[in-house]
Amino acid sequence: MRIKVLLAALLMLCSSSLVMAADYYVDITNRTGYTLYYMYVSPADSKSWEEDVLGNDVLMDGDTQRVTITGYNSPIFDIRLVDEDEDSYTFWNVDVSTQDLVVTLDHLD
Known part of the structure; x- marks a missing residue:
């Protein structure tokens, strides 16, 4: 009986660690x-966009910005960028654990 209880406790511990929040990052290059x-x-x-991660900064053409994303259970994110002419570039379901972005005019919404 003790073995079953220990195995159950071990299984619960392993499964709870799988849903812990993680830290991710994505490099976004403006081309x-x-x-x-x-x-x-x-x-x-999410049903809405989070805050602007650039804040008072801008991402010049040719530059790369690393965005650190902390405290989420999933590495799947939507990413939207807006340029000086208010044109937008939206990327849906980006797996930031495996994918960085290079934004070009081909991605214009």
């Missing part, structure tokens, strides 16, 4: 020819 003024990174299951 649009324009300056990017806004960058929104939200969990894919």
Whole structure:
């Protein structure tokens, strides 16, 4: 009986560690020819965009910005960028644990 209880406890411990929040990052490179003024990174299951992660900064053409994402259970995010002309570039269901982004005019919404 003790073995069953220990095995059950071990199983619960292992499964609870699988759903712990993790830290992720994504490198976003701007190759649009324009300056990017806004960058929104939200969990894919969110119904709204999170705050602008650039804040007062901008992402110049040719530059790369690393965005650190902490405290989420899933590495799947939606990413939206807005340039100086208010054109947007939206990427859906990006797995930031395996994928970085290079934004070009081909990604224009």
